[in-house]
Amino acid sequence: MMNAVNSFAPTEQRLAVTCRRHPAFPREPAVLVRLVKHLYKRLHDDANTLLKPWGINHPEYNLLMMLYGTEGYTLSPSQLAAAAGEKSANITRLTDELCDKGLIERTASDEDRRKIALTLTKAGVVVIKGFLPDVCALLERQTAGLQPREAAQLEKLLKKFLDHLEQA
Amino acid sequence: MMNAVNSFAPTEQRLAVTCRRHPAFPREPAVLVRLVKHLYKRLHDDANTLLKPWGINHPEYNLLMMLYGTEGYTLSPSQLAAAAGEKSANITRLTDELCDKGLIERTASDEDRRKIALTLTKAGVVVIKGFLPDVCALLERQTAGLQPREAAQLEKLLKKFLDHLEQA
């Protein structure tokens, strides 16, 4: 008799029953999908908790960091959407909020007047530099259970998984 | 010069710039977290698209499958929340909808009157058996890029990641 030492055990247990009831049900793929979901939710929650005192949430953080990781601190809305993994409809709302907070600003492009440039403000950079130490510590803590070799292996497998998913 | 063959390339590129700007920024953990996010969104979208013709969405599917994977097709709301990885406030709304659709039903528990039993109806089982072939095919397709050995390795690493995350 096993003990549920982690939050995933009940899920896995039920997938096993499903396999018994419906033999065609592919256990391994189902487990992988659920694991990704559980992980995502947990990571998302952790990040939100950490960022709350800074007045931003996880998606906003992602946008800020994508701009911070770009030469000139500037991207178009669609580039930002791609980099942050958000849908374009979301970008409008999120960047509105970040504009209101004074962390980014919009400017129209001269070359192509359909385009808009989203740029990190000085205040935005200051805020990023403020929370970055905390974020770094969180990231280290979250992955502390994995050896460097394991982390590298995991990165490789996740990329392979994602790559295949996208061309399918 | 590398070409962006996948959706993750722009994200990774920007994380690299961030590491240059802020040397303490831990690349590997950040990449893993972003990969999980990208994967989750993609898997979530794929599932929603597939399930739409059946009149349910991904979270509802998860609830149904957790009940299907339980002896007696019955769980309490909190058990269901744990198994499906949803917050309890969400369970109320989702199970309301599933009740309205006639796929599950609520009954009060006799032993502990705080408790409610959520049970799959016959109609619920029928619907599950209806979409299950499609779901199985999707799951197979999504993980077709991974060799069995790689999938097993990925499962192991994701579990280790999640386990550590939860005790931290």
Add this chain to the structure above:
DNA sequence: TGCATATTATACATAAATGTACTATATGTT
């Protein structure tokens, strides 16, 4: 040039997820 088509961004309506506070019941203690 003029027209068809594509691209970029956004508004708006809707759906999904979360936080908070509350009710009802159960459990443990004195």
Add this chain to the structure above:
DNA sequence: AACATATAGTACATTTATGTATAATATGCA
């Protein structure tokens, strides 16, 4: 029994995310 505390579930308000339609501009081509 009486009370304090814990637990299960949900209602409600709010926030977050998505889908769809639209406006504006650009591009390709007859």
